[in-house]
Amino acid sequence: MINLDDTDRALLRALAQDSTQSTGALGRRLGLSQPATWRRLKRLREEGAIARTRLDLDLPALGFGVTVFLGISLAAKGRVSLADFERAVSAIPEVQTVQHVLGLYDYRLRVVARDLSDFERVLRRRIMTLPGVGAVDANVLLSEERLPGPL
Amino acid sequence: MQIDDSDRRLLRQLMAAPDASTAMLADRAGLTEATCWRRLERLRSRGILRGQRAVIDWRALGWQVEVSLRITLDKTNPRAFDEFIAAARAVPEVLEIQTFLGRVDVRLNVIARDMIHYQQVYRDRILPLPHIADLEALMHLSDIKSDASLPI
Numbered sequence: 001m002i003n004l005d006d007t008d009r010a011l012l013r014a015l016a017q018d019s020t021q022s023t024g025a026l027g028r029r030l031g032l033s034q035p036a037t038w039r040r041l042k043r044l045r046e047e048g049a050i051a052r053t054r055l056d057l058d059l060p061a062l063g064f065g066v067t068v069f070l071g072i073s074l075a076a077k078g079r080v081s082l083a084d085f086e087r088a089v090s091a092i093p094e095v096q097t098v099q100h101v102l103g104l105y106d107y108r109l110r111v112v113a114r115d116l117s118d119f120e121r122v123l124r125r126r127i128m129t130l131p132g133v134g135a136v137d138a139n140v141l142l143s144e145e146r147l148p149g150p151l
Numbered sequence: 152m153q154i155d156d157s158d159r160r161l162l163r164q165l166m167a168a169p170d171a172s173t174a175m176l177a178d179r180a181g182l183t184e185a186t187c188w189r190r191l192e193r194l195r196s197r198g199i200l201r202g203q204r205a206v207i208d209w210r211a212l213g214w215q216v217e218v219s220l221r222i223t224l225d226k227t228n229p230r231a232f233d234e235f236i237a238a239a240r241a242v243p244e245v246l247e248i249q250t251f252l253g254r255v256d257v258r259l260n261v262i263a264r265d266m267i268h269y270q271q272v273y274r275d276r277i278l279p280l281p282h283i284a285d286l287e288a289l290m291h292l293s294d295i296k297s298d299a300s301l302p303i
Contacts, residue, residue: 001213015205019170023179051208054298057162058203062154062303069251069258071289084297086295093302098295101219104287108219112301139253147208149213150243 002047007032009151011040012049016148019053064112066119069135070127071105080132088130094122106136154199154245159303161190162200166300169203190295206298209246216263217291220277221255223284231282232256242276 004012010030014021021029027037059067074080082100089098089109097110107146111127114118127136154162157180164179171179177187194200209217224231231237232250239245239259247260261277263269277286 002211004162004212012205012207017202017204017205019205048208048211051206051211052298054204054206055166055169056204057199057301058199059301061197061199061300062162064301069249090296093299095296096299096301097297099219100292100295102292103289105289107295108289137254139251139255139258142250142252144247145240145276146247147240147245149209149246151179151207 002044002049008040008044010048011037011044013148013151015050016151023028047063059112063114065115066113067141068111068113068119069139069141070109070111070123072102072107072109072130073134073136074106074132075134076132084131085133089127092122092126094126100132155195157186157192158194161187162194162303163300164198165191198227209240213264214262215265216269218261218263218269219289219291220259220261221289222257222286223254224256225282225284226256228282234281235283238280242272242280244272244276 007030011026014026014029022032023037023041026032026041030037032040035088058122059065074082074085085107086098089095089107090144094111094113095109096112097108099108100106101108111119111122113122123136123138127133156278159182161176161182164176165297168175168179173188173191174184176191177184180187182190191200206284221224223234224235228234235257236250239248241258242261245259246262247258249258250256250260258262259277261269261272
């Protein structure tokens with residue numbers, strides 16, 4: 001586990017807002033010298049505090065008017081290979097996220113589509129034909145906000 | 152608002168490598184550095200590229216538990232959504248708030264240090280949130296695919 005002080009937390013908060021900020025700009029914001037900021041960023045990256053960079057895109061402007069979350073239960077547990085299902089579902093380009101979960105469903109998918117009829121096509125041709133797929137529950141995303149979390 | 156094939160190529164390269172320098176992106180998208188920079192600025196000013204954000208690895212920071220809480224609200228109260236969301240925003244362990252059209256009204260992504268801590272967060276901060284009619288939890292086991300590129 002990585003130990004963070006208040007300055008590290010402030011740096012992570014700033015990068016979670018905008019990861020394109022220069023080391024100099026971040027340092028000025030937090031009252032740190034550029035080398036000190038650079039050393040801290042290097043440690044945070046090396047120790048894995050930052051998983052990746054996410055692009056925040058206006059999906060409707062790019063032609064993706066619909067985002068749907070699917071809860072999928074596998075039909076015959078024990079007889080389907082989880083690895084086969086995971087490989088097949090991950091290969092679908094419209095599927096943005098696949099999470100293995102425990103509870104009412106086995107997998108949770110985030111799917112983008114141009115519109116509802118495009119979503120129906122993805123659902124029928126790509127999702128319902130996956131190996132081992134059982135019950136599918138769909139919820140259309142209306143709004144989404146990400147919060148800074150306990151930093 | 153139209154984007155052309157060069158924008159698409161540029162966005163594809165950016166999605167594949169969100170931390171790449173402008174020079175590297177330009178090279179991969181087959182643009183000059185100046186054109187690449189200008190196009191990125193235009194995508195930003197038109198609000199298509201709203202930001203590039205670091206995703207924090209909460210597990211690496213010692214937050215071992217991640218739970219998706221799917222919540223149905225008591226919709227007889229017209230203020231249910233607004234009041235629920237405002238209260239959920241104030242819970243530090245809530246990372247995401249999504250609203251839906253479907254069987255579920257709202258989903259919260261909640262993290263905790265371990266199961267004992269999760270129980271505390273659940274009892275002391277989640278259950279007291281206003282207007283909850285029904286609630287079910289999905290425990291997050293692993294990410295199989297995250298933030299994939301858009302098929303543009």
